[in-house]
Amino acid sequence: MTSILFCRNCGNLLINNGEDIIECDSCTSKHVATEFDNVVITTRSNKKSFPSKLRLRRSRIKEFDKEESASIKEKCPKCGHEEMNYHTMQLRSADEGQTIFYHCTKCSHKFSINS
Numbered sequence: 647m648t649s650i651l652f653c654r655n656c657g658n659l660l661i662n663n664g665e666d667i668i669e670c671d672s673c674t675s676k677h678v679a680t681e682f683d684n685v686v687i688t689t690r691s692n693k694k695s696f697p698s699k700l701r702l703r704r705s706r707i708k709e710f711d712k713e714e715s716a717s718i719k720e721k722c723p724k725c726g727h728e729e730m731n732y733h734t735m736q737l738r739s740a741d742e743g744q745t746i747f748y749h750c751t752k753c754s755h756k757f758s759i760n761s
Contacts, residue, residue: 650689651682720748727752734761 651660651668658672668677715733722730729751734744743761750756 650687653677654681715747715749717751722748722750722753722755723757724755725750725753 651662652658653660653670653673653675654677655675656670656673658670660668660670660677662668662679662682666679668679669675670677715731717729718732719728720730720732721728727750731749731751732746734746737745738760745758745760747758748756
């Protein structure tokens, strides 16, 4: 498996086609392919750099949680309180119902249902 290689002169990404000499497309410097044989490359990425669909949905839900929601007489399944706040959001395809998010005003229990 080939590692990611970078030009030592300009930092550009090098393309190794299996040749003995690798030429930088940016600065045209030439590198002997064996220079990179014992180079250890460590890469890191922030989890926000590649957001998953689930993470995007969670962030959308958090945005809606910050907004003021409506109140409804609905019994909390956790504490039995008779009033809950709610808001709706279209998370699934347009031809399916909305998702309703409930938040208990007493114990802060949260849950959702698909309508």
